[in-house]
Amino acid sequence: MSYLRSICPIIVLSCASPAIAQDDEQTLAPFRSLIETRLAALKSGDIAKYMAMLDKDYVVISDLGERRTRADLPAYLPTISNPSRSYAIQSIHARIIDDIALVDAEIREDMADAVGGWHESDIFVRQGSRWLYLHRQDSSILYPPAPVPTDADPLDDYVGQYRSAAGLTDIITVRDGTLYGQSTPQDAPTALIHVGPGAFAIPGGADLLVFTRSPTGTVTGLIGHLTSGQISTSAKLP
Known part of the structure; x- marks a missing residue:
C-alpha cells in the first residue's frame, strides 16, 4: 500500500469514496494550521519540526520541476530557510476522500526587496488522529513587473530590427512615448511596458526584454x- 501511495496517489484515490468538497473553516482549520506550521518551521530553520509533519513516503515537486523525497530534505531545507522572509496563506480549499485530503492553497512570500508567491497542491494522508503530508507540488505565481516612467530612457535608441541566431526578426518601433514590438510587419504592434533602464515587459506575462549597449552606449x-x-538573444541590424 505504501509503495502504491508513493508512486501514484491517484491509484488510492480512484478506489475511494466520492470527494467531499468543504471550504468551511472547521474543515479547513487543520490544513491551514499544517501549512502555517510547515512555513514557520521553514522560516525558523526547525528542520525536525518540519520533518515530523511528513509521511515516510513524502515527495515534493518544486516550482522548478525538481523532485525530492523525504530523505532529501534534511540536507536541502537549510539551504532555503530564511528568517527574513514571511509567509501568509491567501486562500485555501480542501476535498476529503476517506483518509486522503486534497488541499490547494495560495501562499504569499514577502522578501526584503520583493514579493513572491506560489500555489501549492497538497495530498495529506490520515494516520490515526493526525494528517501527514504525503505529496506536494508547487507552481510559482508570476507577478508582472511594475511599470516605471520612461523620462530618462531614450526610447528612440531602441528602434530597429533585431535578428536572432535562428533567423527570426523582431521589429521595435516607438510612438507617443511608448515602445512597441512585433515579430512580422503583418503583426499588430504590442505595446511594451517600461520596467527599468533598457528593460521592458510583455503585457500579460512576466517575460522581459532587455536591450544591450556597447561600451560607447x-x-x-x-x-x-x-x-x-x-534566454534568447538577438543582434540589432544595421
Missing part, C-alpha cells in the same frame, strides 16, 4: 528572459 542587441527559464 550604442544599442547592440536584445535579450529575452522568458518565464520558462530560457
